[in-house]
Amino acid sequence: MPPYISIGGYSDPPRMSHLSVEVNKGEIVVVTGPPGSGKSNLIKSMAGIRRFIRGSIRILGARAGTLRSRQGVVFVFQNWNFSPDLSVRIQLERKVGLYLGVPARAVRLTVDRWSEDLGLRDSLDFYPSQLNRSDLQLLSLAPLALGRPAVAVLDEPMANLSSVGVSMAMDLVLPVIGNGAVLALAQGRSPLVNRADRVLSLL
């Protein structure tokens, strides 16, 4: 079986040493590095929204940036990816519906129950600017938890969370490994490092 994620000779920014890594089904790989080392560039390159300098990236066998490389793949960005003009509920329902291939209204109950388990059911009807960073970070994991992705790529998913939030987020991230592969980008002290199959460093 080909690797779920395959990165070969990637380098962006240019001063970064070349990164080559393969992530297979059932694996969690963490790439660590200090701020400015290129972690956010890497997730954007993988999502196809940044033109990288050198190397190749393939996700589920498809070249990064193509529609096929994004199907069944959840990217969680550091800044939550919420529009300021719509309620969190509308945005989560549409995103989860998109991954499951069903209309947004069909996942309303699922999203309700999931957020209730996190104690964030009441936050759904607010706009992102009305919520704190920790709640937004947890809620932004809904497509990961409910969308049944084959691959998850996460940029600092625990950065804004309290210790309780970290434990909740870990419970959301780890089940993905049973179904697919996880590549997380984090600073060295992230709790994900302790659960990783491999840890690579960007220097």
Added chain:
Amino acid sequence: MKGCNTYHFRESVSILLRTKWVGPYLLIPPMLAFMVYAEAFLAAHGAGGMAAFGNRMVLAVWNASFLLALVAGIKSCLFFSGCWGSDWFRNSMALPVSRSSGYWGPYLAVLTVSTAVFILTVGAVVAALPGTARFSMTHLIGQAYLPVAWAVSMGAFLGILTTGTGAAVFFSALLLLGFASGLPSISVPEWMLYLIPPLGRLMTRGMEYPQGLYVSIGLAGHAAFFSMLGRILYGAALRRR
């Protein structure tokens, strides 16, 4: 994957239906009423140029077209610039949706909302004012719609090119120049006629055959050219370093 090509359209419609985006359209009925009465007053006091339009209803339809093109164009510039320039939108391209839908989704959403307001406005004008036997109403309304569609296309192009305010100012100047250049009393250098949209010529000569047809095709071509140019710029901006 179901809904993958309508995701950005639905997101954009939801945003556009918020008060801050729908609100400006509410300015159109009072502005239109003021223009219609002002023109009736001027015509009654010897402003003979108004007679060229046949009757008050035809003039009111063109006034509606001009006002709606102005509001829709400014709104387009602000909306597209804010939308395509934002981090959340750029990151949303990591979702399993086609890249093209990120451009055409918001574009069609603005066009749909503007078209709905155009239908309501022109419908109210046609219902309220006496008609004319000189022109085909369908022809008139079809031509009056073209500036609205042009405004959205130009808004999309300018919105991706520069900031919302800059785009809106440039758009307003282009719209005024486009309408003014077709008026008989205003002469512009011939070379400029190839650059500016033939909005005024459509208004004054749109009912003549075949000139009206050529002007309509010219304006539709202008709109299509700039919406495609916007799509190319959007593709380049999306994968910027």
